Amino acid sequence: MTEAVLTPGALAPEAPATGFSLERGLQALREEMDAPVASFFSSCVHCGMCATACPFYVETGDPKYTPIHKLEPMRILWENEFTLWGRLKTSVGLGRKVTDEMLEEWEPLLYDSCSMCGRCSMVCPVGNDLQYMIRKAREGMVASGHSPEGLIAASVRAVNTGSPMGLKWKTLDVQIKHVESSSGLEVPVDKQGVDYLVLLSSMEIINFPEYLEAITKIFAHAGVSWTLSQKCFEATNAGIQIGSKDIAAVLVQRVVGAAKELGVKNVISPECGHAYTAIRWEGPNAIRQAYPFKVFHIIEVLETLRAEGRIKTEGKETDRLSMHDPCNLARKSGVIRQQRNLMDLIAEDFVDLKEHGKLQWCCGAGGGVSSNERAEELKIAAFKKKKAQIEEVEPERMVTMCATCRTQLEEGLEEFTMDIPVVGLTELIADHLVEPDEPAAAPAEETKA
Amino acid sequence: MTSMDFLMLTKGPLFQAALAIFAIGLVVRIVEILVLGRAHNYAEPRGNAVVGGLRTLYKRFHTDAGTFKAAPFDVVVGTIWHIGFIIALLLFIPHVELIESTLGIAWPALPNPVVDAITAITLLGLMAALVHRLMHPVKRFLSTPEDYLIWAVTFLVALTGYLAYHRVINPYPLGLGLHILAAEIFLVVLPFTKLTHIFTAFIARYYNGAIFGRKGVQS
Numbered sequence: 001m002t003e004a005v006l007t008p009g010a011l012a013p014e015a016p017a018t019g020f021s022l023e024r025g026l027q028a029l030r031e032e033m034d035a036p037v038a039s040f041f042s043s044c045v046h047c048g049m050c051a052t053a054c055p056f057y058v059e060t061g062d063p064k065y066t067p068i069h070k071l072e073p074m075r076i077l078w079e080n081e082f083t084l085w086g087r088l089k090t091s092v093g094l095g096r097k098v099t100d101e102m103l104e105e106w107e108p109l110l111y112d113s114c115s116m117c118g119r120c121s122m123v124c125p126v127g128n129d130l131q132y133m134i135r136k137a138r139e140g141m142v143a144s145g146h147s148p149e150g151l152i153a154a155s156v157r158a159v160n161t162g163s164p165m166g167l168k169w170k171t172l173d174v175q176i177k178h179v180e181s182s183s184g185l186e187v188p189v190d191k192q193g194v195d196y197l198v199l200l201s202s203m204e205i206i207n208f209p210e211y212l213e214a215i216t217k218i219f220a221h222a223g224v225s226w227t228l229s230q231k232c233f234e235a236t237n238a239g240i241q242i243g244s245k246d247i248a249a250v251l252v253q254r255v256v257g258a259a260k261e262l263g264v265k266n267v268i269s270p271e272c273g274h275a276y277t278a279i280r281w282e283g284p285n286a287i288r289q290a291y292p293f294k295v296f297h298i299i300e301v302l303e304t305l306r307a308e309g310r311i312k313t314e315g316k317e318t319d320r321l322s323m324h325d326p327c328n329l330a331r332k333s334g335v336i337r338q339q340r341n342l343m344d345l346i347a348e349d350f351v352d353l354k355e356h357g358k359l360q361w362c363c364g365a366g367g368g369v370s371s372n373e374r375a376e377e378l379k380i381a382a383f384k385k386k387k388a389q390i391e392e393v394e395p396e397r398m399v400t401m402c403a404t405c406r407t408q409l410e411e412g413l414e415e416f417t418m419d420i421p422v423v424g425l426t427e428l429i430a431d432h433l434v435e436p437d438e439p440a441a442a443p444a445e446e447t448k449a
Numbered sequence: 450m451t452s453m454d455f456l457m458l459t460k461g462p463l464f465q466a467a468l469a470i471f472a473i474g475l476v477v478r479i480v481e482i483l484v485l486g487r488a489h490n491y492a493e494p495r496g497n498a499v500v501g502g503l504r505t506l507y508k509r510f511h512t513d514a515g516t517f518k519a520a521p522f523d524v525v526v527g528t529i530w531h532i533g534f535i536i537a538l539l540l541f542i543p544h545v546e547l548i549e550s551t552l553g554i555a556w557p558a559l560p561n562p563v564v565d566a567i568t569a570i571t572l573l574g575l576m577a578a579l580v581h582r583l584m585h586p587v588k589r590f591l592s593t594p595e596d597y598l599i600w601a602v603t604f605l606v607a608l609t610g611y612l613a614y615h616r617v618i619n620p621y622p623l624g625l626g627l628h629i630l631a632a633e634i635f636l637v638v639l640p641f642t643k644l645t646h647i648f649t650a651f652i653a654r655y656y657n658g659a660i661f662g663r664k665g666v667q668s
Contacts, residue, residue, distance in 0.1 A: 036656035038482040042649040046596050047527070048587035052519035063590035082485070084477055085641050121661075122668055123516045125527070126646055127509050127654030129661075129668075281664060284491035294493070334495050334665030355515050358666055 022100045025144020029077050032136035038082060040133060041075050043126040044068055050120035050130055055362050055382040056113040067120040067130045070109040073098045074137045100144065107146040110137055112375035115382070117327035117362035131332075138243025150372040151242040158238040159250055164371070165202035169230055172205055176228075179213045185220045187212070190262065191227035196301070197264040197293075198226050199235035199255065199279075201272040203403040211271055211403075214430035215298065221433045222310040224301075226268075232258035235275035240282050241368035248278070248286040255279060259293050266294050268301055271424050273328030273402040274366060280333060297329055298426055299401050303338035306345060313432040316348040322395035323352065323425075324386070324409060325360040326402035339401060339425060346432045347399075353389045361385045365408035383412035390420065398422045452623035459629040467633035474640025475648065482652060494663045501662010502655040508667070509654050522581055530574030534607060537568045541610075561614075568611050575604045599644050605631040 050067040051057040057065040077098050079086035089095045118131035141147050154164040161168060176187045188194065196219075204211050219226050232254045239247030259267050269276040280295045296304075305311045323343065329335045336357040343350045355361060364382030369375045386409070390398065398413075398420055400406050409422045450458075512524045538544060542558040549555035558564075579600055582588045609628035618624030638644060661668035 033485055034487050035482055035485045036487065036653070036660065038485050039649050039652040039656055042478065042482060042643070043646040043653040045599075045643050045646050046588065046591040046593070047523055048585065048591055049516065049520050049523055051587045052516060057587070058519075061586075063587045066587050066591060069591060083481055121657060123513065124657075125509055125512075126650035127505060127657040129657040132660060281492045284493075285488065288489075288491060290491045290493065331666060332664065358668070359513055359515060 020143065020145025022098075022103070022144050025103060025140045025142075025146070026077060026098060028143035029074055029137070029140035030081065032074075032139050033078055033082055036129065037074075037133055037136065038078060040126075040128040040130075041071075041078050044128060045126065047125065050124055050128070053119040053123040055115075055117075055119075055364055055385040056378060059381045059384045060378070064109065065113045067114070067134075068128070070106065070114060071130065071133050071137055073102055073106050074133060074140065103141060103144050103146045107141060107148065108374070110134060110141055111148050111151065111368060111372055112378050113382075114367060115327070115362045115364060115369050116367035118331050119327070119359070119362065122331065122359060135240075135243065139245060140243075142242055142244045147242050148368075148372040148374055150374070151238065151368050154368075154371045155238040155242050155244065155247050158234070158236075159247060162232065162254070163202040163234045164236055164238045165206065167202045167205060167234075169233065172200070172228075172233055175205060175209050175212060178209070179216055183213055183216055185216050187216050188225075188227040190230055191225070193263045194225040194227045195264065196224060196226040196266045196268050197259050197262055198228055198268045198270075199275070200228075200233050200270050201236045201275055201403050202234060203236075203407065204270055204272065207407055208271075208403055208424060208427075210427045211424055214424070214427040217430045217433060218302065218305075218311065218426070221312070222305045224305070224310075227262060227264070229258040229262060231261065235269050235279060236272060237275065237278035237282070238371075239286070240278045241274065241371065245286055248282065252279065252283040252286045255283070256287065256289075256291065259291075264293055266296060266301075267291075269295060269297050271298055271401045271403055271406075271426055273326030273332075274404065276335075277328040277332050297333070297335055297401075299329070299335060299338050299342065302426065302429060303341055306342060311345070311429065312434040313345055313429070314434050315432055316346055317397075317428065318348050319396040320349045320351060320394070321347045321397050321399055322350070322390065322393050323356070324363060324398055324400040324405055325356055326400065326405050327360065327362050327366055329401065330356075330360055331358045342425060342429060343399065346428055351393050351395065354392055355389065361389055363405045363408040363412070365404050370404055370408060379408070380412060380415055383408060383415075387412060387416055387418070390418070395420060399425050399428060401425045452620045452626065456622035456626040456629070459626045459633065463633055464629065467636045471636035471639055474637075475645070478640050478645050479648065479652070482649065490663070492663075495665030496662050498659040498663040501667065502657075502659035505658025505661070505668050506651055506654045508658075522577075526574050526577050526581070530571045530578060533567045533571030533574060534603070537564055537571060537607065537610065540564060565611075565614060568607060568614075571607050572604070572611060575600070575607065579604075595642055599638070599642050602631070602635045602638050602644075606635050 048066055054065060054067050076096050080090045080095055081087065086095065114134055116131050116134055121129040121131045124130065157166045158164040179187055198215065237248050237251045239251055255267065269279050276297045284290055323339065325336065363386050364379050369379050398409055400409065400422060401424060406422050406424060413420050517524050540559040541564045542561065545555055545558040582592055609631040612618050613624040613628040616624065618627060658668050
C-alpha cells in the first residue's frame with residue numbers, strides 16, 4: 001500500500017495504471033455535473049458581484065480572482081457536452097475546448113486563490129452556489145494531474161500515516177502523558193462503549209496541545225464518557241481539500257471503522273472547521289452510506305452541556321474579546337449561535353465583528369490554501385480583509401474554534417505587527433471551570449451526570 | 450412591401466415562429482438542467498432543504514448590507530431597469546391586450562404616461578449598465594460577446610417600443626413592426642443565451658437555498 005500511494009494512481013485508485021490525464025480529468029468533471037451546476041451556469045450573467053464577496057479578489061484587485069471565472073473550464077465542458085446548443089456548436093467545430101494547458105493555467109485559481117469559504121455563494125444575485133462548484137471542479141484537477149504539490153504531499157501522508165502532517169500515535173501518546181500528569185486526570189484510549197469518540201487534527205496536536213487538556217478537564221467536570229482511538233485520531237480529510245472522492249472515502253472509512261469497533265454513538269470533530277464539514281457533510285457521501293453514529297463539532301457538544309447545566313464556570317474574562325467564525329463551521333454548517341452562548345458564559349466584554357456568522361469573512365487559509373506553499377503570498381493578502389474587520393472593533397484578544405484559522409490569525413496579526421493574542425474557545429471554557437474540590441461544586445449532580 | 454405588409458408579417462407568421470422557437474428552446478434548456486438530477490445525500494440533515502430553497506428563491510431579491518456597500522451601482526441600477534422592463538412588458542395597455550388575446554388572461558394596466566416614464570428610466574438604466582460593463586475592471590474582464598449581444602437585444606426591445614409609442618419612426622406601422630420584430634429577436638435569442646437566467650435563476654436560487662438549508666443555514 002505504501003508504494004502504491006506514492007504513485008499518481010494512488011490519488012485515483014480506480015485506474016492506477018493509467019495515471020493522470022486530461023481525459024481522466026474531463027471524465028471526473030463530467031461525473032460532477034448535476035442539476036444545480038447546470039442551473040448555476042445557465043444563470044450567470046457576468047455581473048461580477050461574486051468578486052466583491054471574495055477576499056482574494058477584494059485584497060488583490062485582480063479580476064482573474066473573480067469566483068465565477070475560476071470555474072471557466074468546468075463551464076466550457078458543461079456547455080459543450082451538456083447543452084443541446086453547445087453540442088450543435090462543437091459538432092460544427094465552433095466553441096472553445098478544455099485543454100491541458102487551460103487546466104494548468106486554472107490550477108492556481110482553483111487552489112491558491114480559493115479557500116472554498118462560500119461567501120460568494122451567499123451574495124450571487126441569481127443564486128449560484130460557487131463554492132459547491134469549486135469543490136467539484138477540483139475533482140477534475142486532481143484526476144488530470146493539476147493539483148498543488150503541497151496538497152498532494154499532504155494527501156499521500158494522510159493515506160500512509162493517518163495524518164496529513166505525518167504525525168504518528170507516538171507523538172500524541174507523549175502529549176497524552178503530559179496532559180495526564182499536569183491535570184491529574186486520565187485521557188481514555190480505546191475505551192469500549194463510551195458516549196463519544198474524540199478526534200483531533202494534526203495541526204492542533206502540534207500547535208495547540210492545550211486543546212486536549214481542555215477537553216479532558218471539561219469532560220471530567222461534566223461527567224462525559226469519551227475516548228481517543230489509536231486506530232484513528234485524525235479528523236481532517238486531505239482528500240476533500242484536494243478534491244479526490246476516492247482518498248476522501250479511504251480516510252472517512254477509518255473514522256467509521258474506529259467508531260464501529262469502539263461501539264460509540266457519537267463522534268466529536270475537533271476545533272477545526274474543515275474537519276467538521278469533511279466528516280459531518282461530505283463523509284457519508286464519500287462512502288455512500290449513512291453513519292451508524294452522530295457527528296458533532298466540539299462547540300456543539302459544549303453548548304449542549306452548557307444548556308443542560310453540566311458546565312459550571314466561575315469568573316469571566318475581563319478584556320475586550322472578539323470572535324472569528326470559521327467558514328466551515330458557521331456559513332457552511334450552521335453553527336453560529338452555539339459559540340456565542342458559550343462566550344456569554346465566560347466573557348464580560350464580548351464584541352462581534354461587524355460581518356459575522358453566515359456572512360463572516362474568511363481568514364484566507366482554508367480549503368487547502370495553508371497546505372499549499374505556493375499560495376503563501378495570496379494567503380497573507382486575503383488575510384488583510386480579516387485584519388480590517390478586527391481593526392474595526394479593536395479587541396484585546398481574538399477567540400476562534402479552528403486550528404487552521406487560529407494559526408492564520410496568529411501569523412497574520414504578527415505579520416502586521418498587531419499585538420492581539422488568539423485563543424481557542426474550548427480552552428477558555430476549561431480555564432473557568434469550577435474546581436471539583438471547591439465547595440461551590442455540586443458533587444451529587446456531577447456523579448449523576 | 451408596404452409598411453403595413455411588414456407589420457402584418459411581424460404580427461403573423463414571424464410572431465408564431467418566434468413563440469415556437471422560444472417555447473421549445475426554453476423547455477429543452479430547462480429539461481436538460483433537470484434531467485441531470487442530484488446524487489443522493491447520505492448526510493443527516495440539520496434543516497429543511499425545501500423550506501431553505503423556497504426562502505432563498507425570494508430572499509435573493511434583497512441584498513445584504515455589506516454587498517450593497519461594495520456594489521451599490523449594480524444593486525440600484527440593476528434593480529431599477531429590471532423592474533422597469535417587467536412593468537413595461539406586463540403593465541402597458543397594448544401588452545395586456547396582446548396577452549389577453551393570446552393566453553386569455555388579463556389584469557389591470559398602468560396609464561400610458563406612467564409606463565412611458567418608466568420606459569425612459571429603463572432605457573437610461575440599461576445605458577448606464579452598459580457603460581458600467583465597459584468601465585468596471587471585473588465586468589470588462591468577464592464580459593464576452595454574448596454579454597453585449599443580450600444587452601443589445603434587451604435594449605432594442607425597450608428602445609423600439611419607446612420610439613413606436615412616440616411615433617418617431619414613420620409611418621407608424623413600420624415603427625410598431627420594428628418593435629414587434631425586436632421582441633421576436635429577443636424571444637428567439639433567449640433560449641440560446643444567458644437570457645435563460647430569467648427562468649433558470651429561480652432554479653439556481655432554489656438549489657442554493659436547498660443545499661445551505663439542509664445544513665441549517667439560510668442563504
